[in-house]
């Protein structure tokens with residue numbers, strides 16, 4: 115275990131098992147649809163890469179970068195689009211792929227954005243859900259694991275851009291962000 119991790123919440127094996135089952139559900143639900151999986155960078159990249167290999171359908175992928183946390187553990191509440199899609203979403207079935215829904219501000223902003231762009235359907239899949247912190251009225255269509263109100267890292271999730279490469283979900287030790295000089 116990494117020295118900055120207080121405890122492991124979800125193991126590598128649990129994550130992989132869950133991704134297989136999410137892939138099966140999505141495969142069943144998107145038969146005869148025009149599926150475009152949109153990865154919300156950067157955090158969702160590892161989850162997206164594993165998830166799409168468990169979806170047994172003709173489909174496309176695209177990437178969007180937004181940021182609301184910057185280098186902090188608190189959401190700024192303001193969603194900035196850093197990179198937009200290359201594909202058109204009009205009349206397509208969009209599945210937004212996230213690593214975590216926390217306040218829900220990022221994803222509810224993006225769902226509204228894609229509905230405004232006339233997608234046929236907009237659904238959401240997230241590896242982690244932290245419902246206790248919700249500010250926006252958003253329930254994911256598919257989720258992997260619910261997590262408590264702790265700042266989590268690994269499998270794409272960062273603190274100050276680090277720890278994305280950990281192969282499990284862990285809780286970051288408080289002293290790591292309390293002692294940071296900003």
Ligand SMILES: O=P(O)(O)OC[C@H]1O[C@H](OP(=O)(O)OP(=O)(O)O)[C@H](O)[C@@H]1O
Pocket residue numbers: 154155156157158180181182183184189212213214215216217218219220221272
């Ligand atoms: O529900 P919310 O409170 O809006 O939080 C969730 C969002 O915050 C994180 O992104 P971040 O802004 O840290 O960008 P990153 O994926 O590049 O780390 C995460 O990947 C989600 O996109």
Ligand code: HPA
Pocket residue numbers: 183214216264265266267271272273
């Ligand atoms: O708990 C979290 N960890 C990392 N990034 C996040 N973005 C929202 N919540 C979190």
Ligand SMILES: [Mg+2]
Pocket residue numbers: 157183184271272
């Ligand atoms: Mg982040």
